[in-house]
Amino acid sequence: MPRNQWKPFQSITVQWISLLLVCLVALPVANASEPKATDIVVRAKSKDAKFIGSSMGGAMVRIRDAESGEILAEGLTEGSTGNTDLIMQQPHRRHQSIAEGAAAFRTSLMLSEPVFVTVEVLAPYIKKQARVAAQTQVWLVPGKHLDGEGLVVEIPGLVVDVLSPQTHRYTQMADAPFPIRANVVMMCGCPISEGGLWDGSQMEVAALVKKDGRDFATIPLALEDVNTFGGELQPDGPGLYQLLVYAYDPRTGNTGVDQVSFIVR
Template identity: 50%
Template sequence: MKKSILLALILLSGITASATETRIIVRAKAKDAKFIGSSLGGAHVIIRDKTNNRILAEGKTSGSTGNTDLIMNTPKQRESSIADEQTARFLATINIDEPTFVNIEVLSPFNNKQAQVKATTELWLIPGKHILGEGIILEIPGFIIDILKPRTHQYISLSTVKDTPIRVKANIVMMCGCVINKGGTWDSEDMEVKGILKKDGKHIKNIDMSLTETNLFEGNIPVESAGNYELTVYAYNPESGNTGVDKVNYVIHD
């Protein structure tokens, strides 16, 4: 029995010794915006062996969203980088003993499930051949939208809103958390933001919404009758193709 254990340890030691440390940087970048880092809770990265789906490394990106001028305003040339030393990343250290085909999956924004996107890519890792510098960048399209008012399943008395419209409020940011304002890098004037209102499952009207302060869009819903209401707020940028949606259900009662 002792000889068997010793032999197993020797074999395991041989396998471990033959594995080579291989490092790879993975970054998540919002479409038409910056990198996803600590300020948004990070993007969740999973690296799997494509052959058997075994997880080789897992973690979150951390660091800053990056240099706005470098990312958004500087023309990119071959072998130039839009990431600096502070730019958010996940650094994985993987021990492999032969070329390994891997799947890289990024989930982001990790803490905003209604806006969460999964982006993936595949590539070969070669033992000891690190992929550093800018690393592997996966793009995350969309907007993060949070409807602030009305609240989920809020009960509202018809008598209190019969002559006063319900004020709709939604917070909208880029997928990196970058701010939206009038005339800024991410200009609210370039975006269409509207509410789609249903009552008892039937569409009744669209609601125009406009920016009232940084990231905050507002509009009014006139109310005429009691019922079960569903409000969908969407944002759309025709230039970038970015879209985002959030929904809320509320009740108007007699």
């Protein structure tokens, strides 16, 4: 066949080869950019205690794109505090889950490429005076789930609520001495009791009292009942009293604070 008659066939062959190469190059790119569901589980665990769940209003979890700050998912942990024996008493082996049945926030993100995220946890969410913000960061890879035990974020601290005297209460010197009562629980709501798993007799709880803006007294509070510490305040005269109750566990460094002010006439 004369040479010039091969040109149409050569042209067609080149076109097909070019098209094939384009398809081969484009195919991996298309597959790589296809979004894949990526499941994520986040849990909030009270330091020296159990998981923070529905009984404490949950922990607010926010997952943000670390670069842009965009919120990719958010919500509250839901469920129980978990298995006390498994979490607090049994020895733990490597890769052993302790989160059986425990509260968690679950979500699924459609990701087309790996993303570096910041995971923020605010807990216990409904207890503003005790709420702690903790965060960590992690890479999420499309289709590579972060499930099972999930990402566990530790929340340090104690929840303290002053029960009496009440905020902005007006009272009379004739009613003195005034009882001081405070409720103290772990961040997961776990009970503090005499000689219990969370032993209140080993904790330091006290009221720091100011009168008219000046230091007045430090009053130790003793464990009176489950979660309840008490003492008495003997004022020396009328004035504006400010009372700050703190709880401190020297074994773990956990602390918590609440405060009120009241008026003595």
